[in-house]
Amino acid sequence: MSVNNNQRVDLRVVADLIPKRAKVLDVGSGDGTLLEMLQGEKQVDGRGLELSQRGVNECVARGLSVIQGDADTDLVFYPDRGFDYVILSQTLQATRNPKKVLTELLRIGERAIVSFPNFGHWRVRLSLLLRGRMPVTKDLPYSWYDTPNIHFCTIRDFVTLCDEIGAKVESAAALDADGERIGLSMPWWFWNFFGQQAVFLLRR
Amino acid sequence: MVALRVNKSHSEADQPSSPVVRFEADQPLKLDAGTLLSPFQVAYQTYGDLNADKSNAILVCHALTGDQHVASPNPVTGKPGWWQVLIGPGKVIDTDRFFVICANVIGGCLGSTGPASTDPATGKPYALNLPVITIRDMVRAQLMLIDHLGIDQLFCVIGGSMGGMQVLEWASSYPERVFSALPIATGARHSSQNIAFHEVGRQSVMADPEWLGGDYLVAGRRPEKGLAVARMAAHITYLSEAALHRKFGRNLQDRDRPTFGFDADFQIESYLRHQGMTFVDRFDANSYLYLTRAMDYFDLAADHGGRLVEAFAGTKTRFCLVSFTSDWLFPTEESRSVVHALNAAGASVSFVEIETDRGHDAFLLDEPELFAAIDGFLRSAARAKGLAVR
Numbered sequence: 001m002s003v004n005n006n007q008r009v010d011l012r013v014v015a016d017l018i019p020k021r022a023k024v025l026d027v028g029s030g031d032g033t034l035l036e037m038l039q040g041e042k043q044v045d046g047r048g049l050e051l052s053q054r055g056v057n058e059c060v061a062r063g064l065s066v067i068q069g070d071a072d073t074d075l076v077f078y079p080d081r082g083f084d085y086v087i088l089s090q091t092l093q094a095t096r097n098p099k100k101v102l103t104e105l106l107r108i109g110e111r112a113i114v115s116f117p118n119f120g121h122w123r124v125r126l127s128l129l130l131r132g133r134m135p136v137t138k139d140l141p142y143s144w145y146d147t148p149n150i151h152f153c154t155i156r157d158f159v160t161l162c163d164e165i166g167a168k169v170e171s172a173a174a175l176d177a178d179g180e181r182i183g184l185s186m187p188w189w190f191w192n193f194f195g196q197q198a199v200f201l202l203r204r
Numbered sequence: 205m206v207a208l209r210v211n212k213s214h215s216e217a218d219q220p221s222s223p224v225v226r227f228e229a230d231q232p233l234k235l236d237a238g239t240l241l242s243p244f245q246v247a248y249q250t251y252g253d254l255n256a257d258k259s260n261a262i263l264v265c266h267a268l269t270g271d272q273h274v275a276s277p278n279p280v281t282g283k284p285g286w287w288q289v290l291i292g293p294g295k296v297i298d299t300d301r302f303f304v305i306c307a308n309v310i311g312g313c314l315g316s317t318g319p320a321s322t323d324p325a326t327g328k329p330y331a332l333n334l335p336v337i338t339i340r341d342m343v344r345a346q347l348m349l350i351d352h353l354g355i356d357q358l359f360c361v362i363g364g365s366m367g368g369m370q371v372l373e374w375a376s377s378y379p380e381r382v383f384s385a386l387p388i389a390t391g392a393r394h395s396s397q398n399i400a401f402h403e404v405g406r407q408s409v410m411a412d413p414e415w416l417g418g419d420y421l422v423a424g425r426r427p428e429k430g431l432a433v434a435r436m437a438a439h440i441t442y443l444s445e446a447a448l449h450r451k452f453g454r455n456l457q458d459r460d461r462p463t464f465g466f467d468a469d470f471q472i473e474s475y476l477r478h479q480g481m482t483f484v485d486r487f488d489a490n491s492y493l494y495l496t497r498a499m500d501y502f503d504l505a506a507d508h509g510g511r512l513v514e515a516f517a518g519t520k521t522r523f524c525l526v527s528f529t530s531d532w533l534f535p536t537e538e539s540r541s542v543v544h545a546l547n548a549a550g551a552s553v554s555f556v557e558i559e560t561d562r563g564h565d566a567f568l569l570d571e572p573e574l575f576a577a578i579d580g581f582l583r584s585a586a587r588a589k590g591l592a593v594r
Binding site for chain 1: 524543548550552577
């Protein structure tokens with residue numbers, strides 16, 4: 001389900017947001033890298049939901065508690081407030097109904113951590129402006145016709161969506177290509193222009 | 205030769221070649237049928253050693269026609285134990301580290317009380333005088349065995365098919381006794397189609413004139429034809445269409461052209477006849493009726509007001525479910541509905557679907573992905589329980 005596994009520079013930032021021994025659900029857990037990191041560093045009670053069966057089988061073979069499932073359809077089976085943190089890393093843009101998924105995350109978890117590639121980054125804008133083509137970058141390596149990313153958004157778009165569903169932004173960070181935080185106290189427009197990735201910590 | 209083997213499997217019912225624990229009148233088995241079974245006995249096998257704090261016990265639950273001889277040669281057939289590919293020294297379920305227990309189910313025919321066992325009240329086999337047995341009755345009897353062995357909590361309960369039903373029942377009825385649960389190729393209920401196939405099998409047994417209303421043992425007879433046909437029909441459901449075709453296709457058996465008769469022209473016919481014939485040598489026909497019935501009656505949600513999530517409410521047991529893509533007896537959806545219920549109950553659950561064309565029986569075979577999943581799950585469970593990990 002995590003479609004940018006090789007570019008998951010956001011993992012460090014996501015992991016730093018999780019306190020020790022938290023109960024965590026990683027939606028789109030991929031090959032289990034983040035869950036394994038969280039179990040090792042934070043001793044979390046971690047669970048995963050992953051679309052690809054191969055990813056799931058690898059996770060289970062590595063001793064992680066992961067099931068096969070789809071963020072769009074299978075989050076409904078989790079109980080209200082069943083987790084301290086629900087993580088959706090690099091997956092929101094690949095869901096069919098991001099608004100519903102985001103609402104579900106905040107029903108299941110006390111907090112949600114959402115990271116996504118920023119479609120407002122200047123390279124993306126420039127590519128459209130100058131080349132008139134859908135951008136294909138290191139971060140977004142797919143062509144328009146075979147991309148799993150069907151619902152791109154910018155950082156500004158995401159903030160609007162949070163407002164719409166009544167989610168409170170506890171903290172946010174924009175990251176550059178190496179996963180470094182950029183301009184901690186810069187305004188949204190700056191992040192929206194220079195951030196390649198964004199990581200949001202949300203509360204109900 | 206056949207007569208000899210008949211005697212062998214029948215004698216296993218009362219005097220099995222494995223340890224037996226006998227529960228006398230002071231410890232009756234409470235049955236779902238509303239009666240008590242007493243006295244009764246449970247025949248079991250163990251492998252490896254129980255550690256000092258009795259925390260390394262794994263209970264294996266066998267399937268419909270399995271038995272307690274899970275990792276050692278079968279006393280009736282002489283063949284290797286039915287899960288010897290998985291269980292043994294240095295294997296995925298390592299008997300150098302774990303204490304593995306497997307008990308013949310109540311209603312079975314290899315030493316635990318079943319229809320072929322002698323009814324102390326009459327001195328004759330119970331036959332149909334044995335009350336109908338359920339999956340929960342089997343698990344109750346296993347619990348008494350585990351108590352007898354002095355084990356508070358099983359490190360893991362594992363089993364496939366009917367064995368998986370027992371695993372789910374264990375985790376639901378005695379959650380505090382089960383640290384981790386591994387139900388494979390199973391479901392929380394028997395589907396209508398599954399009941400239908402079992403009914404065909406039972407009718408086949410009962411239509412055999414040698415069945416004698418169930419009293420064939422005292423008459424020295426056996427409904428071999430009926431039981432063989434039941435096994436043939438059931439065996440088809442354990443395989444997949446693709447695997448059958450890969451293995452046999454339309455190949456003819458020791459001939460170049462069809463005989464225009466009803467001999468076993470095709471290899472698949474010959475194969476099924478062989479499966480049927482070897483089965484009757486090792487299994488009791490009435491036992492087949494009882495155990496298929498137990499599976500039919502299994503419906504864990506119905507036992508909890510129709511809500512499967514209630515069967516697992518508040519559970520702390522760690523679960524790992526496994527299904528196989530080509531299993532049409534217990535398709536992936538059956539496992540998935542258990543997974544959803546466990547999710548709703550907030551349980552720790554893993555779920556692996558394995559791609560294979562080997563059908564339901566894949567759980568008994570050397571499936572590397574199955575073994576990798578079991579290995580990973582047991583390792584993490586062992587770490588969580590503080591057992592030494594290899």
